[in-house]
Structure formats: C-alpha cells, structure tokens
Amino acid sequence: MSDFRVFCAPDSAEPQEITLSADESHHLVSVNRARAGDTVVAFNGRGSEWVCELVSDRKNAAVLKVRFPQKTKPLPYEITLGQALPKGPSMDAIVRKATEIGATRIVPLESERTQVHFDGDRSDKKLEKWQVAALEAAKQCGNPFLPEIAPVQKADAFIESARDFDLKLIASLHPGAKSLKTVLSNFRAAQNRAPKKVLWMIGPEGDFTPAEMSHAASAGFEPITLGPLVLRCETAAVYALSVLSYELQNG
Numbered sequence: 152m153s154d155f156r157v158f159c160a161p162d163s164a165e166p167q168e169i170t171l172s173a174d175e176s177h178h179l180v181s182v183n184r185a186r187a188g189d190t191v192v193a194f195n196g197r198g199s200e201w202v203c204e205l206v207s208d209r210k211n212a213a214v215l216k217v218r219f220p221q222k223t224k225p226l227p228y229e230i231t232l233g234q235a236l237p238k239g240p241s242m243d244a245i246v247r248k249a250t251e252i253g254a255t256r257i258v259p260l261e262s263e264r265t266q267v268h269f270d271g272d273r274s275d276k277k278l279e280k281w282q283v284a285a286l287e288a289a290k291q292c293g294n295p296f297l298p299e300i301a302p303v304q305k306a307d308a309f310i311e312s313a314r315d316f317d318l319k320l321i322a323s324l325h326p327g328a329k330s331l332k333t334v335l336s337n338f339r340a341a342q343n344r345a346p347k348k349v350l351w352m353i354g355p356e357g358d359f360t361p362a363e364m365s366h367a368a369s370a371g372f373e374p375i376t377l378g379p380l381v382l383r384c385e386t387a388a389v390y391a392l393s394v395l396s397y398e399l400q401n402g
Contacts, residue, residue, distance in 0.1 A: 155183060155191040155205075156290040157215075158297075169193055169203065169215040176213035179205070191215055196289065196297030198223045223295045228399045229255040229348045231316070233309055234388055235262040235355035241385040246281045248385075249298060250288035252392045256299045257281070262306040264357045274303050306352075306363060310370050317346035320395075321367045322387055323374035324358045334373045335398055345399060351375075353388045 157175045171179065171193075179185045187208050193215055194200045199222055203215035232254050234245055242259065249257055259281070261268060269277055281300050289297055313319055318338055320331070338346055352359075352367065359367070364374065377387055 155179060155185050155189060156293070157191055157193050158196060158286055158290070159193040159201075159215075160195055161193075161201075164199075165220065166201065167217055168206075169201065169217065171213045171215065173211045176209060176211050180208045180210045180213055185213075190218075194289075194295045196286075196295070198225060198295050200295050225296060226253055226400075228346065230392060230395060230399075231256040231258065231348075231350045232388065232392060233258045233260055233306075233313075233350060233352040235260045235306060235353065235359070235384065236265050236267040236303070237355055237384045238266055241383075242277075242281065243284045245385050245388045246284045246298075246300065247288040248389045249392055250285045250294060251292045252389070252396050253294065253296070254298050254392060255296075256301065257285075258301040258309060259303045260306040260309055260352070261303060262355055263360045263363060265306075265355045269303055278302060306359070307366060310352075310363070310367050310372070313350055313370065313372075316348045316350045317342075318348075319350045319352075319367075319370070319372040320375045320391075321352040321359070321364070321372040322354060322377055322391055323364060324376075324381065325361070325364055325374060328374040328376035331375050331394055331398065334375060349395060349399070351391050351395060353384060353391060355384055 157171055157179050159169050161169050185205050187205055189205045191203045191205050192200055193203055201217045201220050203217050206216045207214035232249050236242060236259055246257060285298055377390055
C-alpha cells in the first residue's frame with residue numbers, strides 16, 4: 152500500500168487527472184511532504200481507487216495523473232454501530248476504530264444515562280469532526296469505504312425506527328444476556344445463512360437503563376454479553392465490532 156492516500160470526489164467515473172481540494176492538497180504536500188513524481192492512491196470512500204502520480208505539488212490545488220483505476224468489493228455484510236455518546240473525546244476514537252474495523256454506518260445516540268448533550272450548532276460541528284476522524288482512519292488503514300455517520304438522535308427513537316436488519320444486538324450487563332456465538336448460531340440454524348445486515352447498540356457509562364433494555368427487547372434486539380468484566384464504552388465498542396466482524400468473516 153502506498154504511503155500517500157488522499158480522498159477525492161472526481162466528476163468522472165474514469166478520470167484522467169484529479170485536482171485535489173485545498174484541504175487534501177495541504178495534507179498531502181505540506182503535512183505528508185509528497186513531491187512531484189510520487190505515487191499517490193486516491194479514493195472516493197465508496198470503493199473506487201485510482202493509483203496516480205503527483206504531477207503538481209501545489210499546496211492548495213495538487214494535481215494527480217491517473218495511472219490506473221482499481222475497484223474494491225464491499226464486505227459481504229454491513230454492520231451499523233449505534234453508539235451512546237461517551238464523555239470526553241472517546242467518540243472520536245470509537246469512530247476511528249469503527250472505520251478501521253469496517254463498520255458501514257455509525258449512529259451517535261443520546262440515551263437516558265448519556266452525560267453529553269449537543270444543541271444544533273454544536274451537533275453539526277461534532278458531526279463534521281467525526282467525519283474527519285473517519286476519513287483520517289480510512290487513509291491510515293487503507294479502507295476504501297467511508298462509513299456513513301448519522302446525526303445525533305435519541306436512543307429510544309432510534310430503537311423504534313431500527314428496521315431492515317437481519318439481526319439487532321444490544322450489549323448488556325443485565326442478567327440473561329446471551330453470547331454472540333449463541334445468537335449467531337441460532338440465526339444460522341433458523342435462516343440457513345449468516346446475517347447480512349447487523350445492528351449493534353453500545354451503551355454509555357453505566358450502560359443502558361432497564362427501561363431502555365426492555366424497549367430494545369420489545370423491538371427485537373438480542374441482549375449480548377461482552378464477558379464477565381465491565382468494559383469502558385470505547386473498549387466495548389471496539390470489542391463488540393471486532394468479534395462480530397470476525398464471526399461474520401468466518402461464518
């Protein structure tokens with residue numbers, strides 16, 4: 152994989168040349184110190200990539216000459232992460248790790264125990280910051296797909312509207328939670344296939360309330376245990392996505 156990766160949105164599906172935005176040009180030339188003649192891989196976040204040569208290293212409008220295109224197939228499954236907002240900068244790290252693991256969609260949630268709340272302007276700024284975090288992670292790990300990051304919404308409303316998933320999971324510290332392996336095995340036995348679209352909700356500090364868990368159960372969510380230890384919410388998100396991704400890849 153090339154050391155230089157940039158995001159682009161070319162007008163043509165088969166561009167011969169790509170002029171980068173000011174932000175991408177600055178990052179490539181000023182931060183990463185790419186120079187004319189270097190190989191750069193440009194990607195559009197939807198699986199299309201172009202292996203290019205940097206022909207103009209202008210700091211505000213770098214130009215790439217396309218050598219050849221390449222297309223990456225999406226994963227055979229889609230994972231949506233519904234993440235209750237944690238305190239501090241942890242959501243940034245969760246977005247980065249979720250991008251590296253290959254989540255398709257990330258939905259930030261305000262739950263009953265969420266201690267972070269955003270008004271309209273602040274929510275928009277946070278959304279932009281998370282999109283930047285996802286883009287940086289995609290560049291670093293070579294993921295040609297960017298996850299969709301939805302606006303912040305109420306957990307109860309999200310639970311009510313969560314449809315069109317093969318499987319809906321919610322991490323739980325409450326008694327009666329099942330193992331992921333058991334739930335996946337039951338699904339495969341009933342459907343004779345692995346799930347293709349999976350939703351996993353992760354709670355905030357202190358977990359979801361019993362009322363939220365009851366609401367989720369009535370909406371078809373399976374409560375899943377993440378083991379005997381109480382995990383920090385950012386650890387829980389990475390753990391949950393990792394084991395689910397592993398099981399789906401090897402199922």
